[in-house]
Amino acid sequence: MTSARNNILSKLKSQVKDADYSKLPAEQGFNYPQQSFSEQLEQFITHLENNHAQIIKLTRAEIGKVITQELAARNITSLLYGDNSQYTQDIEQSDSSITLNKYSFDFAQHKERLFNDTPAGVTGSRCAIAQTGSIVLWPTPDEPRTLSLVPPVHFVIVDAKTLYPSFGDLIEQQQWADKLPTNAVLVSGPSKTADIQQTLAYGAHGPKELIVLLLNS
Amino acid sequence: MSVDQVNPNDESKYAASARAFRDNVSRDLANDELRSNFRGAMDYLVDKRKTALSDSDELETLREQCKLIKQRCLVKLPHLLEALEEKLTANGIKVHWAETITEANEIIAEIIESKNGKTVVKGKSMVSEETALNDHLESRDIECLESDMGEYIVQLAKEHPSHIIMPAIHQNKKQVADLFAKNIEGFEHTTDVDALIQQGRNVLRDKFCNADVGVSGVNFAVAETGTLCLVENEGNGRMCTTVPDLHIAITGIEKVVEHLSDVPPLLSLLTRSATGQAISTYFNMISHPRQQDEKDGPGEVHLVLLDNGRSQMYSDDELRQTLQCIRCGACMNHCPVYTRIGGHAYGTVYPGPIGKIVSPHMLGLEATTNLPTASSLCGACGEVCPVKIPIPKLLLRLRQESVKPKGAPQVMKGQGSGRKTSEAFIWSVWSMIHKQPLFYRTSMWFATRLRFLMPKKLGAWTVARSAPKLAPKTLHERIKEREQAAKGK
Incomplete structure (x- = not known):
């Protein structure tokens, strides 16, 4: 369809031949008041809780124990987790009553299992955003995209040290424009919908529960 | 080619329903249940937005900023489209261009057929509604299932969305329960919304697992990085763009932004204007197909860029502002006409104030000549628009275009067709x-x-x-x- 491409582009170009970009008006963003770290953390937690996520503050050494407790409370006995990722060893400290399954397989070969027989998954996170209560997932071959998407319960480990005030600050400071991964996702709660009579219901298609394990030392 | 010489086969099915505007209005105004569904929903959404945008200094600064961002991106549009194409191609995403809805449908069907695809799951995409993609794929024996809950309901009811953000807003839970009872095998009757969603979820999870193709829309296409951004709450967008081995995204040419840093302010106003959320549950950024060593994600990703009247909007400085739209739906939520007649009365894919200013370019003024007149010009739409589109002014302009005498300079398809x-x-x-x-x-x-x-x-x-x-x-x-x-x- 090169003719469609050329037609569209030439129509558009003929309209802005003389455009002078240096004359474009200056764009001004809003200056949000500076917040202390504890205010940011509170904002982050409040947003997530309002969006129905569960927040558990803990230390790194407690990850295995807390996961065990939370799974037991839900009568879940298995957990899918990433291979060689930052918290793999901490996750492996969970109780032996939990069957730990490593995501060391190709998704296409194990689709059915992931959809029908994987009640919970755990991932780490790259960073977090205070202003909107968002967690940044940056999937890798070790922690694939579907690990945080398909299992109905998603545990996500967030280090409070990685909190940024806003999405804009984050993009700028981490220079995202230089290199984005195959897929990056901001997650701000469990899956939800208000498509039936504006009534909120959780667990539309993605995880029904988002359990945030917040490391704050 | 003059804008009037359009292949008649390209006429959208929505042209006929838009022509029936007056009859549609009489029909829907007489439907008390429908009117109460819309009234309730609009009051809810107006309230949500107000709470989320309570700081008027912040709101006005962001509106001005977002307007200028979109205007900059529009001035640079042809170059940004080329840059986007180059970057996406370098990232491994294939780019296609379509002038008409027929071309877009053809491109998508051919991609699917080339991979022997038989089943498609679709994330929410208003542009694919514009092309009536489902009808086209079905005519080629490709099953196409809507996966956004609202879109799924609308598809089961054999309707089209009545709102661009909440497609099934015209139905209440009792109506949805009756619809599920007729269409879902083993449905356990309930009017509890949680239980309804769970039953929908179960049907659709099975479809996600087995679909060959995922089709999605795009909220922002970032030229700088070659990234497709999707805003959603349900996770169906992530499913459609992650689980099937083939992902096809379709979007209008106006969705391109120059920099990644343009996205945060636009996103912030989009979700707050639309549903009063600080951010949607998921903001999904896709820059590559599955890379070596990665264990999941589609092996192929395509983007279809659709014109369908947009270059016509672009060709006039005043009308070009129509392209600033980020499809938040706030104008319809605040419109006294939309609230009363509902979304289907317009007969078009895009209802409400924004629909009245985009549809005449997509369907021609002949089919839509009544739409710009269906406004009291109260100005609410222009006041809430996050990118400051002067909708009332554009409505007046389209009224003028529709009564222009013969021989006036050609501005748009069907101009002068309302002239008596x-x-x-x-x-x-x-x-x-x-x-x-x-x-x-x-x-x-x-x-x-x-x-x-x-x-x-x-x-x-x-x-x-x-x-x-x-x-x-x-x-x-x-x-x-x-x-x-x-x-x-």
Whole structure:
């Protein structure tokens, strides 16, 4: 369809031949008041809780124990987790009553299992955003995209040290424009919908529960 | 090629339903259940937005910023599209261009057929509604299932979305329960919304797992990085773009932004204007197909860029502002007309104020000539628009375009098709009278003296109103009398 491409582009170009970009008006963003770290953390937690996520503050050494407790409370006995990722060893400290399954397989070969027989998954996170209560997932071959998407319960480990005030600050400071991964996702709660009579219901298609394990030392 | 020479096969099915606007309005105004569904939903959304945008300094700064971002991106549009294509191609995403809806559907069907795809799951995409993609794929024996809960409901009901953000807003939970009962095997009857969603979820999870293809829309396409951004709450967008091995995204050419840093302010106003959320549950950024060593994600990703009337909007400085739209739906939520007649009465894919200014370019003014007149020009849509599109002004402009005389410079498809000889004659007499003081005074003198001749019934005007009464004397006369009386004192 090169003719469609050329037609569209030439129509558009003929309209802005003389455009002078240096004359474009200056764009001004809003200056949000500076917040202390504890205010940011509170904002982050409040947003997530309002969006129905569960927040558990803990230390790194407690990850295995807390996961065990939370799974037991839900009568879940298995957990899918990433291979060689930052918290793999901490996750492996969970109780032996939990069957730990490593995501060391190709998704296409194990689709059915992931959809029908994987009640919970755990991932780490790259960073977090205070202003909107968002967690940044940056999937890798070790922690694939579907690990945080398909299992109905998603545990996500967030280090409070990685909190940024806003999405804009984050993009700028981490220079995202230089290199984005195959897929990056901001997650701000469990899956939800208000498509039936504006009534909120959780667990539309993605995880029904988002359990945030917040490391704050 | 002139804009009037369009292949008749390209006519959207929505042209016919838009022509029936007046009948649609009568039908839907008489439906009390529908009206109560819309009223409830609009009040809810207006309230949500108000709470989320309570700081007016912040709101006005962001609106101005977002307007300027979109205007910059539009001035640079052809170059940004080329840059986007180059970057996406380098990232491994294939780019296709379509001038018409038929071309877009053809491209998508061919991609799917080339991979022997038989089943498609679709994330929410208004552009694919614009092309009526589902109908086209079904005609080629490709099953196409909507996966956004609202879209799924609408598809089961064999309808189209009545709102661009909440497609099934016209139905209440009882109606949805009845619909599920008819269509979902083993449905356990309930009007509990959680239970309804769970049953929908179960059907759709199975489809996600087995679909060959995922089709999605795009909220922002970032030229700088070659990234497709999707805003959603349900996770169906992530499913459609992650689980099947083939992902096809379709979007309008106006969705491109220059920098990644343009996204945060636009995203912030988009979700807050739309549903009052600080951010959607998921903001999904896709920059590559599955890379080596990665264990999941589609092996192939395609983007279809659709024109369908957008380059026509682009060709006029005033009308170009239509392309600033980020599809938040706030204008319809705040529109007194939309709230009363609902989304289906418009007969178009995009209803409400934004629909009234985009549809004439997509379907032509001949099919949509009534739409720009269906406004009281109260200005609410323009006041809430996050990118400051002067919607009321554009409605007036489209009214002018629809009555333009033959031979006027070509601005848009179907211009002048609302022009009536009798109406044009009346206005030319009116104009002549008003230009000449002698004519004006004489005719006004006669009009006031012969006011008893004014009929009680004035066609459509007096269906719901009483006929206007002329004053016994003109204003000029009365002022003159008053001045003389004052002098006499």
